[in-house]
Amino acid sequence: MKHITVLLAISLILLPIAGCGSANERLNSPDISPASENTATVQPADETDENVSQTPDTRGKRAINAYFFDDYEIIYRYQELHPDFPYRIMIYSFSTTDGNYYVALDEGLREGGKYIPDIYAVESSYVEKYARGDMAQYAVPYRDLGIDVDTLIKEADIYQYVIDMGTNSDGQVVALGYQGTGGAFIYRRSIAKSVWGTDNPEIIKNKIGPGWDRFLKAAEELKKKGYAIVSGYDDVLHPMMASAENPWVIDGKLIIGPDREAFFDVAKQLHDNGYTNNTETWTEDWYNGMKDAGPKKVFGYFGASWTVSYVIRYNCGGEKPGEGTYGDWAVCEPPAGFFWTGIWIFVNKNSEYKEAVADLIRWITLDSSEEGLQYSWASGTYPANKSVKDAVVSGKIMRKVSCESDILGGQNMFKVFDRAARLANGKNATQYDESINTYWLGAAREYVEGKKTREQAILDFKNQVKEQLGIAAD
Numbered sequence: 001m002k003h004i005t006v007l008l009a010i011s012l013i014l015l016p017i018a019g020c021g022s023a024n025e026r027l028n029s030p031d032i033s034p035a036s037e038n039t040a041t042v043q044p045a046d047e048t049d050e051n052v053s054q055t056p057d058t059r060g061k062r063a064i065n066a067y068f069f070d071d072y073e074i075i076y077r078y079q080e081l082h083p084d085f086p087y088r089i090m091i092y093s094f095s096t097t098d099g100n101y102y103v104a105l106d107e108g109l110r111e112g113g114k115y116i117p118d119i120y121a122v123e124s125s126y127v128e129k130y131a132r133g134d135m136a137q138y139a140v141p142y143r144d145l146g147i148d149v150d151t152l153i154k155e156a157d158i159y160q161y162v163i164d165m166g167t168n169s170d171g172q173v174v175a176l177g178y179q180g181t182g183g184a185f186i187y188r189r190s191i192a193k194s195v196w197g198t199d200n201p202e203i204i205k206n207k208i209g210p211g212w213d214r215f216l217k218a219a220e221e222l223k224k225k226g227y228a229i230v231s232g233y234d235d236v237l238h239p240m241m242a243s244a245e246n247p248w249v250i251d252g253k254l255i256i257g258p259d260r261e262a263f264f265d266v267a268k269q270l271h272d273n274g275y276t277n278n279t280e281t282w283t284e285d286w287y288n289g290m291k292d293a294g295p296k297k298v299f300g301y302f303g304a305s306w307t308v309s310y311v312i313r314y315n316c317g318g319e320k321p322g323e324g325t326y327g328d329w330a331v332c333e334p335p336a337g338f339f340w341t342g343i344w345i346f347v348n349k350n351s352e353y354k355e356a357v358a359d360l361i362r363w364i365t366l367d368s369s370e371e372g373l374q375y376s377w378a379s380g381t382y383p384a385n386k387s388v389k390d391a392v393v394s395g396k397i398m399r400k401v402s403c404e405s406d407i408l409g410g411q412n413m414f415k416v417f418d419r420a421a422r423l424a425n426g427k428n429a430t431q432y433d434e435s436i437n438t439y440w441l442g443a444a445r446e447y448v449e450g451k452k453t454r455e456q457a458i459l460d461f462k463n464q465v466k467e468q469l470g471i472a473a474d
Contacts (some may be wrong), residue, residue: 063088064353067108067120069101071343073384074178074373078360081371087356092117102126109138109348118351119361122175124165124342129431131344132169140349141172145358147366149173156368157395164426166344175344176365178374179306180391180398182421183239183338184331185209186308187300189409192330195225199409201332201416208300209335212240212266219275228296231289232279233270233448234441237263239302241437242338242425249430253474254465256458264444264454271448291317291324304340305391305417313407321406329408331416337423342393368396375401378414391417432469439464 064087066075072091079085092104092115108117122130129135142149153163158176166175185208189199196207208218208229215236219229230236244259270276277294279285289298290312301307308331317324345364347357364373374392376382378401389403391414398418404410430436443461446452452460462473 062114063090064118064351064357065090065092065108065116067092067101067105067117069093069121069123071121071384074364075360077373077376077383078363082359085360087353106135109135109350112350116350117348118353119357120346120348121343122346124181124339124344124429125434126431127165127175127344128429128433130346131166131174133431136168136174138348138350139168139174139346140351140354141168141170141174142176142347142361143172144349145347145354145361147358147362149366152362152366152368155396156366156374158366159393159395159421159424161339161421161424161426162342162344162393165342165429175346177342177344177393178364178377179342180378180393180417180421181304181306181339181342182391182417182424183242183302183304183334183340184413184416184420185300185334186303186312186329186331188297188325189328189330191222191225191227191297191299195222195227199330201330201411204330205332209333212236212262212335215335216266216269216275219270220273222299223273223275226296228276228289228294228298230270230276230300230302231286231294231298232276232281233267234281234444235276235302236266236270237281237437237441237444238340239334239336239338240266241433241440242340242428243336244428245425247428247430248436249432249471250474252471254436254462254471255474256462260440261458263440264447264457267444267448287315290315293317302334302338302340305413306341308405308407308413309388309390316407321409326407327409330411331408331413333416333420333423337420337425339421339424339426365393368394378403389414391421393421395421432471435469436465439468 066072066089068075068091072093075089075091079089105117105120108115130139153173159180159182161182162177163173166173166177168174185205187204192199192204196203198204206214208215215229222229240263241260244257246255246257248254248260271278277285277289277296277298279289279294285294288294290301301312303311308329312329316326318326321327345361347354347361351357367373369375373382374394374397377385377390378392378397380387380389389401392398395418398414401414402412403414404412439461443457446460447454447457466472
């Protein structure tokens with residue numbers, strides 16, 4: 001592969017594992033050091049470098065610019081498989097831990113010129129901004145690229161949450177993804193057998209759900225046997241927020257719906273009844289629960305397929321069945337549908353190369369044949385994924401490819417993640433979700449741990465959102 005990279009500020013992150021594995025590293029992982037500057041200056045790679053593709057630009061102008069913060073190997077793979085592609089592609093890859101990628105992306109979109117983003121990748125937390133929010137004016141609908149979107153979506157059976165997330169205010173698809181990030185509940189087989197006499201996912205899914213009342217009932221049953229249902233009460237934050245019916249912000253006003261406020265109740269019961277180990281997500285204590293190193297054995301974790309392949313796998317205390325908790329896991333549908341992370345691919349309406357990148361976009365997001373990106377991603381033949389099979393957004397491929405995971409005791413996790421993805425909601429996102437969810441968790445901590453009354457915690461939350469984001473409560 002020919003690698004073309006550009007530094008933003010002082011930090012370029014070459015992630016050791018492509019695909020969903022790197023999702024864990026993006027989610028507040030302590031292993032990544034943020035860039036120390038907030039500038040968005042881009043510096044082109046030295047085109048005399050031996051690693052820079054020398055394929056001539058047939059228009060005699062600049063190269064196609066691809067802005068990717070992760071999984072940029074996709075571009076190299078496409079070029080390898082399509083040697084007749086007549087354009088040079090420059091890959092701009094940036095550190096994202098403090099938002100610098102989006103600073104650079106916004107500047108490139110606004111200013112155009114030599115470094116204009118022709119295609120650009122956006123992580124789920126920011127898709128709303130680029131599909132329907134402040135930067136939506138730059139996204140060109142896929143159909144305007146000459147792609148038969150409706151036919152290919154139906155043929156590939158693209159999950160609805162992916163479509164909804166990437167649809168603009170006019171109802172046109174402007175972005176789709178490739179990573180399947182529908183969420184499930186990942187649980188310990190031995191603990192399930194100890195409490196309920198079975199580890200069958202079809203039974204366990206009805207023990208922990210549907211709904212959070214069943215989840216809390218299961219927590220009580222697990223407690224009686226000495227187990228924690230999850231590691232900490234904030235484990236349920238993401239699935240509860242992501243499964244909410246309506247967005248946080250409607251018509252410019254902050255709306256705290258009953259399903260969002262329910263997090264206060266669920267978190268309070270988890271904490272007060274001793275149903276968890278009181279850890280915080282992405283901390284050492286949280287990881288310790290995956291290998292039985294916490295005060296109580298932890299029954300399960302919420303997550304997407306990357307949680308199985310790259311988080312639990314590398315923190316379970318073993319490398320093969322019988323070591324640590326390796327092989328003692330299974331997945332089932334969650335109490336409420338959700339998805340977690342994912343990348344959507346956009347094309348700039350001001351690009352000179354819209355027609356040229358149409359096939360690349362189709363290959364990444366809509367090609368459900370064995371020649372497409374998603375088939376290789378799911379089947380473990382995508383080189384950068386090192387034989388690991390990851391979920392994709394095409395239900396057709398998820399049903400066609402089997403993924404019997406040894407860490408899951410041989411269970412075909414694609415069957416569960418295919419069903420789970422169909423439960424996810426892609427219509428409740430706003431461009432403020434990452435900030436608002438962080439504020440909401442902080443407010444819940446104050447209430448749950450007895451530092452504030454419920455009313456005061458919610459009032460302070462509303463004031464924080466207004467002060468930090470300029471959004472007043474309804």
